Amino acid sequence: MRMHHYNAGKYAKIGVFILSVYVIQMRIVPLVWILEIKPDLLQIAVIVIAMNIQIFPLMLASVLLCGLLEDIFGLYLFGFNTIMFGLEAILIYLICRHIYNDTKVIKYIMLACATVCTYILISVIFKKPYIFVGFLEAAINCLLFSFIEKAYRCMLPLDIRGNSLYAYR
Numbered sequence: 001m002r003m004h005h006y007n008a009g010k011y012a013k014i015g016v017f018i019l020s021v022y023v024i025q026m027r028i029v030p031l032v033w034i035l036e037i038k039p040d041l042l043q044i045a046v047i048v049i050a051m052n053i054q055i056f057p058l059m060l061a062s063v064l065l066c067g068l069l070e071d072i073f074g075l076y077l078f079g080f081n082t083i084m085f086g087l088e089a090i091l092i093y094l095i096c097r098h099i100y101n102d103t104k105v106i107k108y109i110m111l112a113c114a115t116v117c118t119y120i121l122i123s124v125i126f127k128k129p130y131i132f133v134g135f136l137e138a139a140i141n142c143l144l145f146s147f148i149e150k151a152y153r154c155m156l157p158l159d160i161r162g163n164s165l166y167a168y169r
Helices: 008-032 041-052 056-072 080-096 104-126 131-155
Strands: none
Touching (some): 008 041, 008 056, 041 056, 041 080, 056 080, 080 104
16 A cells, blocks of 8 residues: 655645635635626535545545535535535545546536536425526536636646546556
């Protein structure tokens, strides 16, 4: 079994990425976004992290931080996003270990499925039809996926995120 040793600076880069996405979502998007349905940049970050970080505990801690940040100022039940992000990330992490995920179509499908699944659960919990909002948000999230993924790839070193083509052998 290979042990992974990383210094605090590399972990800090993941934290800075997540906090940057959070600040953009909470401070910048509301100022510039004109539509009623807004993108969920933290959910996009969760999908990007789950697809790229090879080390399971690091990936899980990162997405749980995303969920916690979303829950702090969220509209739903506290802990809902943390649990959903964790479950979605685990599922995507496992799927990405068995399929080649470097095609945009696969990435968009995973993001759209995660977004729609979240809204299906919200619809069930609150007994209101939020599913239409889920489909619209999924489309908006897919439009912004490449931006978040490029930011991630620029901020994080290759040894943390891994080369997705060869990372799973």
